[in-house]
Amino acid sequence: MQVMLKKRIIPCxxxxxxxxxxxxxxxxxxxxxxxxxxxxxxxxxxxDELVFLDxxxxxxxxxxxxxxxxxxxxxxxxxxxxxxxxxxxxxxxxLISAGADKVSVNSSAVRSPGLIRKIAGEFxxxxxxxxxxxxxxxxxxxxxxxxxxxxxxxxxxxxxETAERMGAGEILLTSMNTDGTKSGFSTGITAxxxxxLNIPVIASGGAGTPEHFREVFLKTSCSAALAASIFxxxxxxxxxxxxxxxxxxxxxxx
Amino acid sequence: xxxxxxxxxxNIRSVRNALTGIGxxxxxxxxxxxxxxxxxxIIPGVGEARSAMNYLKERGLDKLILSLKQPVLGICLGLQLxxxxxxxxxxxxxxxxxxxxxxxxxxxxxxxxGWNNFTMIRGDLFKGIKTEDDVYYxxxxxxxxxxxxxxxxxxxxxxxxxxxxDNFYATQFHPEKSADIGVRILKNFLEL
Numbered sequence: 335m336q337v338m339l340k341k342r343i344i345p346c347x348x349x350x351x352x353x354x355x356x357x358x359x360x361x362x363x364x365x366x367x368x369x370x371x372x373x374x375x376x377x378x379x380x381x382d383e384l385v386f387l388d389x390x391x392x393x394x395x396x397x398x399x400x401x402x403x404x405x406x407x408x409x410x411x412x413x414x415x416x417x418x419x420x421x422x423x424x425x426x427x428x429l430i431s432a433g434a435d436k437v438s439v440n441s442s443a444v445r446s447p448g449l450i451r452k453i454a455g456e457f458x459x460x461x462x463x464x465x466x467x468x469x470x471x472x473x474x475x476x477x478x479x480x481x482x483x484x485x486x487x488x489x490x491x492x493x494x495e496t497a498e499r500m501g502a503g504e505i506l507l508t509s510m511n512t513d514g515t516k517s518g519f520s521t522g523i524t525a526x527x528x529x530x531l532n533i534p535v536i537a538s539g540g541a542g543t544p545e546h547f548r549e550v551f552l553k554t555s556c557s558a559a560l561a562a563s564i565f566x567x568x569x570x571x572x573x574x575x576x577x578x579x580x581x582x583x584x585x586x587x588x
Numbered sequence: 589x590x591x592x593x594x595x596x597x598x599n600i601r602s603v604r605n606a607l608t609g610i611g612x613x614x615x616x617x618x619x620x621x622x623x624x625x626x627x628x629x630i631i632p633g634v635g636e637a638r639s640a641m642n643y644l645k646e647r648g649l650d651k652l653i654l655s656l657k658q659p660v661l662g663i664c665l666g667l668q669l670x671x672x673x674x675x676x677x678x679x680x681x682x683x684x685x686x687x688x689x690x691x692x693x694x695x696x697x698x699x700x701x702g703w704n705n706f707t708m709i710r711g712d713l714f715k716g717i718k719t720e721d722d723v724y725y726x727x728x729x730x731x732x733x734x735x736x737x738x739x740x741x742x743x744x745x746x747x748x749x750x751x752x753x754d755n756f757y758a759t760q761f762h763p764e765k766s767a768d769i770g771v772r773i774l775k776n777f778l779e780l
Contacts, residue, residue: 337742340703340722377767382703408605413724413765433601435765458634460699460726503699503726534697557697587703587722 338585341551342382342558343572344536345565347372349388349418352398354566367566370405376565377410379572382587384410385438385506385560387465388418389481396425400432407433415463415506423452430457438463438506441479444486444493447500454501462504463536464497466490468523469510475523482510494527494535502533506560509539516542516564518549525554536560544570544578551584590614590778591626593653596643597633597665599762606764610771612778620652628659628778631666632764634726637689638677640669650682659780660756664727667751667758671731684756685748687734692744699728700743704761711738711752713759715776721769723749723761731760 347354347369354369373384386406388399396419403416416429417438426437443450443464453462467478468490475490494505507527509520519540528535534557537550541561550559564570576586592603594616607614614630615622623629631653633640644650653660662670669681674689681689692698703722730747733740739750741760750759757777763770 337705337707339700339743342702407602408608411606411609411765411770412767413726413762431601433605435599435602458636459728460634460701504701532694532698534699534701555697557702 339557340382340585340587341579342536343380343547343575343586344383344385344558344560345372345376345381345572346385346387346538346560346562348562349386349399349402350390352402355389369402370409372566373406373410373414376572377412380576380587381412381572383412383558384414386414386416387438388416390418396428400428403429403432403434417463417465422449423456426453426457426461430461436461436463436503438465440465440467441481443497444477444479444488447496450497450500450502454503459501459503462502463506464494464502464504465506465508466494466497467508467510470520470523475526478510490523491526491530494531498531498533504534504536505531506536506538507556512540513538514563515540518542518546519559521550521553524550524556528555528557534558542569544575547575548579548582548584551579589626591623591629592616593623593629593631593649594618595633595640595649597635597640599634599664599764600632603630603632603663603764606771606774607778610775610778618647618649620648623652624656626658628661628780629653629656630661630663631669632663633665635665636676637665637668637674637679637681637729640665641679641681644669653682654684657755659777661777662756662758663764664760664762667748667760668729668731670751670756670758674729676729685731685734685736685751685753685758687731687736687748687751689729689731691729695744698744699726700730701726703766704741704743706749707740707742707746709739709750712780713750713752713757713773713776714739716772717769723759723763723766723769723773725761727760
């Protein structure tokens, strides 16, 4: 029997005030339904993990998010990550005790990389996902924060290496150039980051067809691929995607 | 009643959620009487070996665990704590399984994170399970193969995916996060 760590397929649910939404290129936002219902559907279809990103993440929404996480944790029996607006170890504690397996940090980690070390120290590296939004501009891959609104001086590979050194357990790498475009993942930067790091990298941004998933798994050593709208709107079903990948010799959980 | 050991490790609540989902009542407790009286005890957790062992020792829970006669299931860190010694901050553990816990060499991505299947399974926990079935792992340390090994996974090197000795059972993977296959394995334990 061949034993092989499987490439993971991860649907992402963007959450706004308790509802699922999906932005196109980080701007236009469309309603896509109840997150718990969607989550259950994804688990039944064979999703390997789920990511929930609270894209509003205001203070008054934190409690809504925690209670949503509790509902999700009761309903699903696969691992899930929660992110959006996490600024402190206390924020993490609330989500972990509500039942999240991992949390993802983005802008707050860029502004204060020590946050990664603090979370890893308190809850373990395995629960810290560092999300990186990146854009190819002026011939360089640059890190953006604030939901893609603010450029930083950081180079993507360098920041990813720093995040790993600080104790990140995983990197969620989203290419802003391809996000929402359904034109395929940015394989170049994904290959660079996953080659340089010893922790798993999740490729994100641009999935439109099953071929795009095959391409990112063949051309890069990423451990997982994430997508949102194509799963929400049933443009690709997870079982069909997994059959396609499996037929193309990419090891996935069936 | 199923008792889930309360200690300084994460993910304890998800075990309770999984038990509730399959119709078992449980309590999360570090009360010695409740643990001793429970029908089954589960020691879950992701976390770090040294601080977990210190926590258990300070409360006398290490000796209590060793004295338990009912079926006990360690999950993830729970399995590693049941071994003799962990190289995670050089920690002497409970010594139920005569095995050493070491860190994966960096020949591939560490942690070993995601779904993986088995090279070998045997015994009560794996009734109805096939070697090609996938379960969910997240760990940077692994228990070596020992006489107590009842399931083997291979990632970077072959390691103990599950162990059993007398009334002590343990899995390195997370049955509570392993969808239907995990439910089956949990039920196998709960029906012992």
